Amino acid sequence: MPSRTRKHAPQPNGLQPGEVRPRLKPKNSQAHPGVNPLSPINHRNTGYQPLPKPLGPPPYHYSLTDQFPTIGTNIQNANKMVFHVMGDTGGVQDGEFQNNVAEQMIAQLSNQATSPQFCYHVGDVVYFTGAHDDYYSQFYEPYSHYTPPILAIPGNHDGEVDDPTAQTSLDGWVDYFMQATPDVDPISKDAPRVGLNLPNVYWSLLTPFATFVGLYTNVPEGGSIDSVQQQWVTNEFATAAKDLPLIFALHHPIYSFDVYHSGSSKMADVLENAIRDTGRVPNLVLTGHVHDFQHIEQNIAPDGPTPFIVCGNGGYHNLHAIHSQAGDEAPDTHAVLKYGQDKAWGFLTLTIDKEKIVGVSTEIDRSGNVTEEAYTFEYPTGPVILDNPKSVPTL
Secondary structure, three states: OOOOOOOOOOOOOOOOOOOOOOOOOOOOOEEOOOOOOOOOOOOOOOOOOOOOOOOOOOOOEEEHHHHOHHHHHHHHHHOOEEEEEEOOOOOOOOOHHHHHHHHHHHHOOOOOOOOOOOEEEOOOOOOOOOOHHHHHHHHHOOOOOOOOOEEEOOOHHHHOOOOOOOOOOOHHHHHHHEOOOOOEOHHHOOOOOEOOEOOOOOEEEEOOOOEEEEEOOOOOOOOOOOHHHHHHHHHHHHHOOOOOOEEEEEOOOOOOOEOOOOEEHHHHHHHHHHHHHHOEEOOEEEEOOOOOEEEEEEEEEOOEEEEEEEEOOOOOOOOOOEOOOOOOEOOOOOOEEEEEEOOOEEEEEEEEOOOEEEEEEEEEOOOOOEOOOOEEEEEEOOOEEOOOHHHOOOO
16 A cells, blocks of 8 residues: 655755744843844744934934933932833733833832932834834824833834835834824823933933943844844944943843743844943943843942843733743853743833932732832942953853
C-alpha cells in the first residue's frame, strides 16, 4: 500500500510548517538577531518607517516651564518635581485595565504643588497602528479627567502601518502631540484635550530638576534608528546641563527579563556609543514595550549602578511573564533584575529634588485593586560623568 506521507518543498523564506519563534533564554536580558520575528514583513508591516517632519530645527528642545508656567511655579514652590511615567497603555481589546490605571493616576492628583505635574509616556499610546480614529477610545476618553499634560515619545505600535494607502507612519501621534498650533481635535468628542506642540518625534524635555532625552526607536523589533538620530542623542548627552540629572527615555528596552520580547542589543549600542563619545551616563533609563514592570541595574560608572526601568504595564490587556527572580544576573550582559511585576498593571510616580530620584510603582490587580505594598527605589541626582569614557563595558 503506498504511503500517504507528503513531502513539502522548502518554503522560500526558510520557514517550516507550524514554526514559531524560539523561546528566549532564561535569565538572559537581551534578544539577539534571529530570536524574535520569523519574518518582519510577511505577517505585519514591521519594517523601518520614515519619520515625519519636525516642527522646527534641531536640537528639538521643549521647555516645561516655558510651555506650562503654572507647572513651573508649582515645581518651584514644592522645591521638587513630581510626575507620572507610563507606557503601553492602549486598551484596544479590553479597556478595563487601562481605565483602572487611569483612575489610580487621577486619585493621586490634588491642588497641592506636590501633586504630579505631568505624565511622561514611553510609547505605544494607541494600538495596533496608532490610527487617528482610535485616539478617542484609547487616549481621549480614558484620560478625560486626568488634568496634567501627557507628554510622550512614540512606540512601535504608534508608528506601525497596516495600509499605506490609508495612513502614514505616526500620523495619529503627530495629529495630537505635534500640532504647530495646538487646538482640540473634533475626534475627542466629549473628552476634549488640547493638543501639544512637541518639536519632533524624538526630543528633549528641559525641566528645573532634570533633562529628559527622549528617543523614538521606530517600528522593527528591537528598535532601529538612523545615523542622524544617533548623532542627536550623542549631542544631547554632551550638551545636557551638568548640574542636573540626565534621564534617557526610549520605547524598546535595553534590558528585559521577560519571555516575549527581551531587551535590545541594538538599543544597547545606541546608549553605549553616546556614553563612549561623551562620558555622560544617564542617572535613569526609562523604557516600555514589554508589558510588565521591571527594575534592572547595570554597572556602568564606578560610583554606583545605573537603573533601567521597564514601565510597560500601563493598560494593554496582555501582560508579559518574567522568567527570572529578583537578584538574578543575566549571563549575557551582567545586568541584574532588582524587581519584577508581571501580574499587575500600573504606573510609576517619580519625585526628583536636588539630592535624589525616588520612584514608587503603583500596582493594580485584575479586579482594579491597588496592592498594599508599593515597590520603591532611590538614586542620587548628581550628574554621572566618566573620567575615561572608553572604559565603558559592553552594554
